[in-house]
Amino acid sequence: MLPCTGRIDEALLLAAFENGADGVMVIGCLEGDCHYISGNIRARARVERVYKILEQIKIGPDRIRMYNLSAGEGERFASYANAFVDQVRNLGPSPINLVRSTNAQSAVQTAVQGEAT
Amino acid sequence: MITGTPKPIEEVLEMLEPYDNIIVAGCHGCVTVCRVGGEKEVQVLASTIRLAREAAGNKINIKEVSLERQCDPEYVESMRPYVGDYQAVLSIACGAGIQFLAEKFTTTPLLPGINTGFLGVTERQGEWAERCQGCGDCVLHLTGGICPVTRCAKSLFHGPCGGSVRGICEVDKEIKCGWQLIIDRLKALGQMENYGKLKPYKGWSSARDGGPRRIIREDMIS
Amino acid sequence: MKSGSNLEKVLAAGHFSVTAECGPPRGADPEIVRKKAAFVRGHVDACNVTDNQTAMVRMSSLAGCMLIKEQGIEPLIQMVVRDRNRIALQSDLLGASALGVRNLLCLSGDHQKFGDDPQAKNVFDIDSMQLIHLVRTMRDEGVFPSGDKLEGAPQFFIGCAVNPFADPFEIRVPRLKLKIDAGADFVQTQCIYNMDKFKKYMEDARKEGLHEKVKILAGVTPLKSAGMAKFMRRMVAGMDIPEAVIERIAAEPKDKQAAKGIEMCIEQIEELKEVEGVAGVHVMAIEWEEKLEEIIGGAGLLPRPVLV
Structure with missing residues (x-):
């Protein structure tokens, strides 16, 4: 459980990609409205750092984005989520997942071939 | 650090x-x-x-x-x-x-x-600046606590050079003139007499120029 | 006489002296030096040969000195501590003296960042103040700084540069005093355009009696155009060119600005002659050596005295 986006660090965001995420949406409280004063501001800086890392290693920076919302903004949350999902769909699976699915397919093929012989 | x-x-x-x-x-x-x-x-x-x-x-x-x-x-x-x-x-x-x-x-x-x-200090979060070159022969007591070897781009012992303008070093507008800093500090400390003395040629043998260095403290070797 | 140089003799005899400077070429062609020398010969008491100024690689100062010496000009070797440690400096001093160079200007040198090779390692083993001291020790005591006896002491009239306009202004005079203590015989100043500030500097120097301990040659550089003035003010650290100076040259049409620059330079030399404690002028006609005769002659300083 994360009490605040301020508890998210770069390693955690990168771990999400390692674990197979095609995109990561970070949603924090409205800026200026953080229960821990500046947690969401720190989170934004960390998301920006991860954005740069993803760009450098060609995973694609647009797979991560931070949004700010209050707890009462359900509709806006839905529209943000839909927009981001569309964005990630357009990008397609992350290069990691592409490699993994290719490997999995060839593994299946090898297995099938193995059974056939 | x-x-x-x-x-x-x-x-x-x-x-x-x-x-x-x-x-x-x-x-x-x-x-x-x-x-x-x-x-x-x-x-x-x-x-x-x-x-x-x-x-x-x-x-x-x-x-x-x-x-x-x-x-x-x-x-x-x-x-x-x-x-x-x-x-x-x-x-x-x-x-x-x-x-x-x-x-x-x-x-x-x-x-x-x-x-x-x-070897530097944290001037503010995300910004570090050099303070010491580890030359092995500290003169900070004579220079108002500001190191001429590190803070002057030419490591002058009798600065500033002609390239000091309004406290800024000619090398980069982000670099403060080390000798301006030294002089300001000596003035504040009432130690300007230190400025007017000719300093001996620096011995660089205690710096890297003497080869890789080693410190041996006999009292601590067990 | 400390060195027996012509410059030293002219100054000792109480003449208002004149020096100029030649920048060696960015190449190995000696003809370029000889051509510049032809404009200088007979108009100066000694001619500086710069040492990789602004950290741009040029023919060595010593080679340039020898080339102008062959043309009958007394050389003044400039030596910066940026590129040579104390071993190389001592060695070059001995060599220059052996080849008959009798005048020396000790400088820090512009930082390598401004030149061809900003990635070069700089030296700054000793500073220019300590170089002055080193040369004086060798000349007057006949020993190396290590204490070993020299097989023939180098003979130099020892000079240093001062920038009366660099910050902080209040230590400019104490710094000159330090250079005198270290062993400077003469001083060449940075180009002067702000005469009021320079006069204030000289007044402060006179209060300390420094003008009696060292020969002060005031530096001047004729302006070729208003554009050059603005460029120098913007780009050269420690260059103080008052607005009035720029306005005066800018008021001329473009094709007359060069002539105006020369006229202003001559006027300035006339004014400097009247400043107590100024022993001469150092005319830095940058890549404009052909105008030296006009400037120096125009200021009534030709012919130069011939002393034996």
């Missing part, structure tokens, strides 16, 4: 090309404080490398470790039981730490993950 900057990830990935099973080793000393080589940076770097390598279809296994200090033998030794199980160690400690690992683990290639910088 000893400061440093991360090497560009492209350079790190190029270094790692021959390997698929490595250790990324951080240090809890200076490089943790200047946020370039601590436990957190180990996690981020390892994760970045894994992602880049897997996306390139060339997976790599990484063991993440952070030593208390890479410059002290007892902490370095803690790596000995498993270091042989890996093809290389990517260290993000300072150059001293990296070399110490290299000389302790003679059959394992050691790779630098950061560019070591200088």
Whole structure:
């Protein structure tokens, strides 16, 4: 459980990609409205750092984005989520997942071939 | 503290090309404080490398470790039981730490993950500045606590040179003239008589120019 | 006589002296030096040959000195501590003296960042103040700084540069005093355009009696155009060109600005002659050596005295 986006660090965001995420949406409280004063501001800086890392290693920076919302903004949350999902769909699976699915397919093929012989 | 900057990830990935099973080793000393080589940076770097390598279809296994200090033998030794199980160690400690690992683990290639910088201070979060060149012969008592060797771009002992304008060094508008700082401080301390004295030629043999240095404190050797 | 140089003799005899400077070429062609020398010969008491100024690689100062010496001009070797440690400096001093160079200007040198090779390692083993001291020790005591006896002491009239306009202004005179203590015989100043500030500097120097301990040659550089003035003010650290000076040259049409620059330079030399404690002028006609005769003659300083 994360009490605040301020508890998210770069390693955690990168771990999400390692674990197979095609995109990561970070949603924090409205800026200026953080229960821990500046947690969401720190989170934004960390998301920006991860954005740069993803760009450098060609995973694609647009797979991560931070949004700010209050707890009462359900509709806006839905529209943000839909927009981001569309964005990630357009990008397609992350290069990691592409490699993994290719490997999995060839593994299946090898297995099938193995059974056939 | 000893400061440093991360090497560009492209350079790190190029270094790692021959390997698929490595250790990324951080240090809890200076490089943790200047946020370039601590436990957190180990996690981020390892994760970045894994992602880049897997996306390139060339997976790599990484063991993440952070030593208390890479410059002290007892902490370095803690790596000995498993270091042989890996093809290389990517260290993000300072150059001293990296070399110490290299000389302790003679059959394992050691790779630098950061560019070591200088002996400096944290001026504000995210900004570090050089203060000492470790020349081995301190004159700060004569220069108002500001080092001419480090703070003057020409390491002059009788500055400032003609390139000092409104307190700024000609070399870069972001660099304050070290001698302007010295003079301001000497004036504030009422020690301007120190300015007017001819200083002897600096002995550089106690600096790096005398060859690699060693400090031996007989009283501490047991 | 400390060095027996022509410059030293002219100054000792109480003449208002004149020096100029030649920048060696960015190449190995000696003809370029000889051509410049032809414009200088007979108009100066000694001619500076710069040492990789602004950290741009040029023919060595010593080679340039020899080339102008062959043309009958007394050379003044400039030596910066940026590129040579104390071993190389001592060695070059001995060599220059052996080849008959009798005047020396000790400088820090512009930082290498401004030149061809900003990635070069700089030296700054000793600073210019300590170089002055080193030369004086060798000349007057006949020993190396290490204490070993020299097989023939180098003979130099020792000079240093001062920038009366660099900050902080209040230490400019104490710094000159330090250079005198270190062993400077003469001083060449940075180009002067702000005469009021220079006069204030000289007043402060006179209060300390420094003008009696060292020969002060005031530096001047004729302006070729208003554009050059603005460029120098913007780009050269420590260059103080008052607005009035720029306005005066800018008021001329473009094709008359060069002539105006020369006229202003001559006027300035006339004014400097009247400043107590100024022993001469150092005319830095940068890549404009052909105008030296006009400037120096125009200021009534030709012919130069011939002393034996």
